[in-house]
Amino acid sequence: MKKNIVFRTDGNGKAGIGHVMRCISLSKELSGKASVTFILSDESKDIKQFIEDNSGKCRVEVLPDVGHEYIHGKPFSSEHSLQDAKYTENIINGLGEVDFLIADHYGIDSKWEKQFEGMVKHIMVIDDLANRKHFCDILHDQNFYVDSKTRYDSLVDNKCVKLLGTSYALLRDEFQVTEKAPVKDKVESILVSFGGSDADNVTHNVLKVLTQEEYKHINVNVVTGNYGKNKHAIRQICDNHTNFTYRQQIDYMAKLMCEADLFIGAGGSTSWERMAVGLPSIIISIADNQTKICEDMAKEGLVKYVGTAKNYNPENFKSCLNEVIKDKKWRKFASEEGRKLVDGRGAKKVAAHIFSLLINIRKASDSECENIYNWRNSEINRNYSNDGKKFSYESHCRWFEQIVESEDSDLLVASSDNAEIGVVRFDYTGDKSLISIYLILGWHNKGWGLPLLISSINWLKQNKNNIKEIKAEILHKNKASKQIFADTGFCVISESENTSLWLKTV
Template identity: 40%
Template sequence: MKVFIRTDASTGIGTGHVMRCLVLAEELRKKNVSVTFVCRRLSGNLIEYIKSKSFTVISLPTPTNSNPDQDDENWLKLNWKTDVRQTINAIGKQPDKDWLIIDHYAIDKKWERTIKPMVKKLMVIDDLANRQHDCDLLLDQNLYRNLDKRYEKWIPSYTTTLLGPTYLLLRQEFRDIQYVEKKSDNVKRILISFGGSDPTNETMKAIKAIKLMNQPDIAVDIVIGFSNQNYSAIKKYCEDIPNIKIHYQIDYLAELMAKADLAIGAGGSTTWERCYVRLPAITIETATNQSEILSYLSEIGVICHLGLSKEVAEQDIANQLMHIINNPEMLKGMMDASKLMMRDFNESLVVDRLLEENNDD
């Protein structure tokens, strides 16, 4: 069985699409499925990182006719015919194209219909529910109000849907964590992690909030990815703050989450990783697709959500931190809500369903 994955990472797009596709690719490889990635060479891409995981990557060329002020997603939306043609050329000579998996906000029904005759099955990973798709299988691992009706008007009647955290694409490092019930409700360790690129530099904002708090007895771990363009400035700023430790492009985030009592971060896939290890979090919205998820999780007590990044100041973060530190029952409430939400998670469900759909053909 052969699977192709069309996804991208860049400074603007972020790293989340590629990282969750890598989880799926690793699981497929365990079932002796051949997986090939198709990615465009954009600034901040993860092509070499994917190759370091021993996957084949077919790289599409860097856009040459794009407007410097235009982001990578908009380029693909405006040049979707070029992108799908190049993708077809990339995989066209490959035999046995059993599945094409697409994880990209700029790709919709027009692109999918053009390439669909070339592949046996087509799967889409999405969480926006804002455009038409023509696919056999759709995965959205996030939690929303009225989740079962979310894609009704966006997909054909024959599409199989896998919806909610039950179908979470969870990295192996998290599955390997042995959860230990925390004996104390006190905040002794804080984790700051805003994903691979953090284009709005929320990391620095959170660090300044830690400094405002003036709690030197609380240890702080800061996680930064190699797509983060503010790494040097953050490193320099933290030099005279002894209780802060920076972790750069790591593969042990799960371990840091398990050790932490409280996290500060954004939405995206990391939301569900935090929930899996029952780590309470203060969140800041850094992209519009996070809004609905974070507000709903806040309503049901899983997180403390502060709002949109441009409306959240260092003092707001510091105030919320102190409020939680002074009200430890809030930590237990968030941990219990996370445990309840993840109760039906099964790590093999997505791959099992994908293989079943292939065998049904």
């Protein structure tokens, strides 16, 4: 049975469309196992078609005008919040049972979120301001902050799952780059982009420097969005210079980033796209919420930061540009460190955490002996077991009875919507555990392996709080398992001829 997931977000020329873009990236990972609906305010109705065109099969609904103008970056007033929640409820009531409500909006806080308690199964919040309380089961903030682990401690409940940092960056599939060309000795190509709207016209200011004679040997690609109010003037500048190429609202940004030697742009979500492909960057903060991110990244040497758009100084920018062009060592460092921080799989990981909360895990009962025998003995699961041979029902029954009665093991069955999807076993030695996990026949290659592993680890934390580490033995040929264990923070600690031993501290 498909799940039912709803996004409440907004985006327009005034506020930018970064919130919408990251929600679209996440929706694409969800839509294979869920029906997805976007809910927008009346102020964002102009991007309804854009979302429909770019999010696959997602449904898009627009709220009636609530009669309150939203000030970007500020929480809704109490009256505005209640009115928005009421109209949102009206749409949700027509969608059937909703498994997850995902809010990505600076106007939304705990007052709005509490209106949906009991109406939806779970609530997730996507945020990056950490300036208001939230009532949610999952809190996501993909940004780089020196204090990222503690920013939300006083703003969410202790039980809230916090997905924090660039490992969870919501990027499109195209940014899962496996190979990156070596950093060149010389900068031959620069990519310039300041987001979908560029309200402060920073692109134009940067191009005034890049069009100077000393940079005519460098190819410059300029990308704007459909909502950029100065896009026509920028196109004209590009048309007047043979080393410039202008593009608008493209769907191959990763390709351009992989081809570029240097990026010049904003400090928003494209920062994680650039890091994923290993592209060194000079950045300018174009919004208040970007400034601390830019400063913290610059402190770690990950980017070169030249200040805010409102305080833009062309001489400072030019000085930084010349320094970066000469400094191959820094460009190499930024490229390598960026790829370590962002692997491009953030949307897959976040989607897996969402689905993990829709999985129920229970101890296996005596009546399930035969079912588990059939699941264990399926060819696909035996292919990835250490032995790989078929075993008899009698030997299985002896094993099953021993495992179920043992105090040193737990045999668990995972289900969703009353359908069994997988089996997990934990074997304990002191404060250490060994995990064995497999999906039931019919559930392979459907994206349930990672949610099952996450749900299993959560069960262990809740039920065996003395356990300090988890190990897993994985066959070298089992690439899918190696990927999901890496996605949950396991690291290889040893290898043998056929297997590798993985470890995660709890």
